[in-house]
Amino acid sequence: MSEFWNDILLTFVPLFIVVDAVGNLPFVISITDQIPAGERKKVVNLSVITASLLGLVFLFMGKLILDLMGISVGAFAIAGGIILLLFAIRYMTSGHMVEVIKEEMVAVVPIGTPLTMGPATITTLILLVNQFPVYIVLISFGLNMLATWLIFKSNEWFIHYMGQGGLKAMSRIFSLFLAAIAISMIIKGLRLEEILGAVGGGS
Numbered sequence: 001m002s003e004f005w006n007d008i009l010l011t012f013v014p015l016f017i018v019v020d021a022v023g024n025l026p027f028v029i030s031i032t033d034q035i036p037a038g039e040r041k042k043v044v045n046l047s048v049i050t051a052s053l054l055g056l057v058f059l060f061m062g063k064l065i066l067d068l069m070g071i072s073v074g075a076f077a078i079a080g081g082i083i084l085l086l087f088a089i090r091y092m093t094s095g096h097m098v099e100v101i102k103e104e105m106v107a108v109v110p111i112g113t114p115l116t117m118g119p120a121t122i123t124t125l126i127l128l129v130n131q132f133p134v135y136i137v138l139i140s141f142g143l144n145m146l147a148t149w150l151i152f153k154s155n156e157w158f159i160h161y162m163g164q165g166g167l168k169a170m171s172r173i174f175s176l177f178l179a180a181i182a183i184s185m186i187i188k189g190l191r192l193e194e195i196l197g198a199v200g201g202g203s
Helices: 003-019 021-031 037-069 073-094 100-116 119-129 134-153 155-202
Strands: none
Touching (some): 003 021, 003 119, 003 134, 021 100, 021 134, 037 119, 037 155, 073 119, 119 134, 119 155, 134 155
């Protein structure tokens, strides 16, 4: 295997794992189950565009942005976790995560970020760009966003074959998982803040 393809593989795989489009698909289905079919396609497109643009910004200027704003990766994780937790609680109490009139907002938050482009993905991009040529990371990131778009587009197939009853049952179950992921993200963020504080205090 040539060095180019070896580097592509070494950057594509970790990004594919942290983006976790396959794992996020059930949440995309749950979040968009109240939205008309035609609008769901727009949500998928806009969410991947949002994640891609955010990813590109952090790929080229990630560390600089966080340093300038005084935001740590831990704080970013805590904020993302709180947002996801609010969406999960809303679904469990009202039966839907968002109002149907806010499809564009749903695409940006929570699907575009923090589900697709969350703290783990941003951190991975920053780390990879320090280890590999920028163009290699850029190609791998682009391939990941294409894969994410194709996986998210398959939500129509699942919705068609599961029917409204199956969809609602799955949505209830996955809203609990979403809450668990949110709490996990907050805990990880708090731990990161603890570690960074200890490092800062000891320097």
